[in-house]
Amino acid sequence: MTMNIKQFKYLSFALAVASIAICCTPVKEYQKNRLNDGEMSLGARKVEKTENSFQTYREGASGANGGKTGGGCGCN
Amino acid sequence: MGFVHLQFYRFMRKICLTLIGIYVGLFAGFAQDTTDSSRYKNNKLTFEEANIVSSYYSQDGNNSAVTGGIGTEKLTDISNSFDLKFFRYDTRFRKHTWNFELGIDHYTSASSDMIDLKANSSASHADTRIYPSVNWTRENENKGTSIGGGVFYSHEFDYSSYSANINFAAKTKNRNGEFSARAQYFADRVNRVLPTELVASIAGTTSASSSGNDRDGHHINYPATGRNTFDLALSYSQVVNKSLQVMFLADFVGQNGYLSLPFHRVYFADGSVHQEMLPSSRFKIPVGIRANYFLGDKIILRAYYRYYTDNWGLTAHTASLEMPLKITPFISVSPFYRYYVQTAIKYFAAYQQHTAADVFYTSNYDLSAFNSSFFGTGIRLTPPKGILGSAHFNMLELRYGHYNRSNGMQSNIVSLNLKFK
Numbered sequence: 103m104t105m106n107i108k109q110f111k112y113l114s115f116a117l118a119v120a121s122i123a124i125c126c127t128p129v130k131e132y133q134k135n136r137l138n139d140g141e142m143s144l145g146a147r148k149v150e151k152t153e154n155s156f157q158t159y160r161e162g163a164s165g166a167n168g169g170k171t172g173g174g175c176g177c178n
Numbered sequence: 179m180g181f182v183h184l185q186f187y188r189f190m191r192k193i194c195l196t197l198i199g200i201y202v203g204l205f206a207g208f209a210q211d212t213t214d215s216s217r218y219k220n221n222k223l224t225f226e227e228a229n230i231v232s233s234y235y236s237q238d239g240n241n242s243a244v245t246g247g248i249g250t251e252k253l254t255d256i257s258n259s260f261d262l263k264f265f266r267y268d269t270r271f272r273k274h275t276w277n278f279e280l281g282i283d284h285y286t287s288a289s290s291d292m293i294d295l296k297a298n299s300s301a302s303h304a305d306t307r308i309y310p311s312v313n314w315t316r317e318n319e320n321k322g323t324s325i326g327g328g329v330f331y332s333h334e335f336d337y338s339s340y341s342a343n344i345n346f347a348a349k350t351k352n353r354n355g356e357f358s359a360r361a362q363y364f365a366d367r368v369n370r371v372l373p374t375e376l377v378a379s380i381a382g383t384t385s386a387s388s389s390g391n392d393r394d395g396h397h398i399n400y401p402a403t404g405r406n407t408f409d410l411a412l413s414y415s416q417v418v419n420k421s422l423q424v425m426f427l428a429d430f431v432g433q434n435g436y437l438s439l440p441f442h443r444v445y446f447a448d449g450s451v452h453q454e455m456l457p458s459s460r461f462k463i464p465v466g467i468r469a470n471y472f473l474g475d476k477i478i479l480r481a482y483y484r485y486y487t488d489n490w491g492l493t494a495h496t497a498s499l500e501m502p503l504k505i506t507p508f509i510s511v512s513p514f515y516r517y518y519v520q521t522a523i524k525y526f527a528a529y530q531q532h533t534a535a536d537v538f539y540t541s542n543y544d545l546s547a548f549n550s551s552f553f554g555t556g557i558r559l560t561p562p563k564g565i566l567g568s569a570h571f572n573m574l575e576l577r578y579g580h581y582n583r584s585n586g587m588q589s590n591i592v593s594l595n596l597k598f599k
Contacts, residue, residue: 111485118467119426122416122418122424123416125418125419126354126416126417126418126419127418127419127420128352128354129354129417129419129420131353133420134417134420136420136421136472137417137420137421137423137472139472139478140558140560140573141470141478141480141502141510141512141558142423142470142472142478143470144415144423144424144425144468144470147595148229148231148595148597149231149556149575149576149577149593149594149595150577150593151231151233151257151259151593152231152233152235152255152257152591152593153233153552153577153579153591153593155257156235156237156255156581156589156591157518157552159544160237160544160581160583160587160589161494161518161520161544161550162486162488162492162494162520162523162544162545163462163464163484163486163492163494163496163518163520164462164464164486165409165411165429165431165462165464165486166427166428166429166464166465166466166484166486167427167464167466167482167484168411168413168427171362171407171409171411171429171431171462171464172364172407172409172431172433172460172462173339173341173362173363173364173366173405173406173407173409173433175307175332175337175339
């Protein structure tokens with residue numbers, strides 16, 4: 103059985119998700135002092151706002167980063 | 179004497195027991211009060227935080243789309259945004275948050291100045307963009323769910339945009355995972371400011387027009403056209419352990435309408451000049467993963483990867499790593515590196531490479547094949563007594579980055595974020 107690149111990508115992604123799910127340990131609120139650190143935030147950071155904006159203009163790809171995806175400006 | 183001592187001992191024991199009873203009673207009373215106060219939530223509108231973000235961006239290169247893929251790309255942009263966040267709790271203990279934001283950008287562009295090739299310096303060499311927005315979120319902290327919505331407006335001389343969004347988020351039962359979804363719609367309007375030599379041949383071909391004064395105060399009727407963007411953004415974040423959390427992100431973006439830019443020239447192999455022509459629809463799918471890991475006590479690793487594909491034939495990979503190093507608990511330095519690579523869209527060709535056989539054509543190097551590196555560092559200060567001793571001046575973050583594209587374009591950016599609480 104052969105596997106093309108697309109199937110390999112899907113399989114890799116599925117394995118990554120599965121391994122993260124298996125490794126998860128329940129963490130109580132009082133144990134989240136490190137996770138609650140300002141620099142551990144998973145959301146888009148305000149200081150990177152203009153960087154994300156110029157990258158949306160200067161590059162063909164956008165999105166999946168909590169920022170712009172193409173509308174609202176004369177960008178790509 | 180022995181009887182008197184016994185009576186005194188009993189009397190003192192009663193007093194002690196009474197005092198202990200009173201103390202325990204009072205303690206229980208206070209304990210009860212504490213429980214009640216935890217249910218109390220402020221139902222007055224309360225200021226939460228304000229942010230000022232300022233940036234200076236400067237770029238240069240030699241592949242301007244305005245002059246058909248050749249010529250200067252010199253551009254500077256000063257960007258400022260100010261946001262205010264307020265919250266209040268309703269009678270059902272749900273938290274309502276309002277975020278008001280106003281952004282103002284001012285740019286100068288040598289390539290936009292070339293819309294009129296004969297002018298030494300035309301009105302199009304500079305512009306100001308204003309973009310206010312309002313967002314509201316209602317969070318049910320007991321259930322771990324939130325809903326919200328917002329509106330956005332953006333205006334610059336040749337481009338305006340109205341946008342609305344709705345969003346929903348729900349945490350898992352153990353509060354270690356969160357799913358969120360956001361649907362957003364942009365209705366954009368493009369004033370068709372054409373290269374001057376093409377005005378006579380192209381003007382009047384659009385269905386609508388927009389009138390106004392140009393930046394020199396002259397009244398002009400520009401033909402206008404529309405562009406719509408629909409975006410469904412999904413994400414799922416998960417706490418893996420006490421030091422690691424990850425987030426999966428995906429966007430499904432559909433665009434239709436006028437997706438070219440009217441002042442982009444394309445020079446054909448026969449030397450003729452044309453206005454950029456791109457398909458009227460585009461569908462984009464970017465998917466990404468973000469992982470933040472607290473390594474030891476002083477180092478944080480912030481990693482990000484994104485895969486992007488669209489129906490114009492562009493695929494791209496983005497990978498970045500940032501490493502905040504905590505010099506003290508309140509000062510950190512964050513070096514970062516970002517690598518990006520993309521393929522060209524099907525409709526791209528360089529200066530004088532397109533032919534009359536092409537249905538769609540562009541010489542915009544932002545849509546060509548290239549790779550880029552972006553690197554720099556940031557510093558973040560969060561002293562416990564506030565910046566400069568001001569308790570309300572909560573945080574200062576300064577960041578510099580240098581961007582280097584394989585086709586020669588380079589840029590620098592400095593950003594400053596001040597947070598007040």
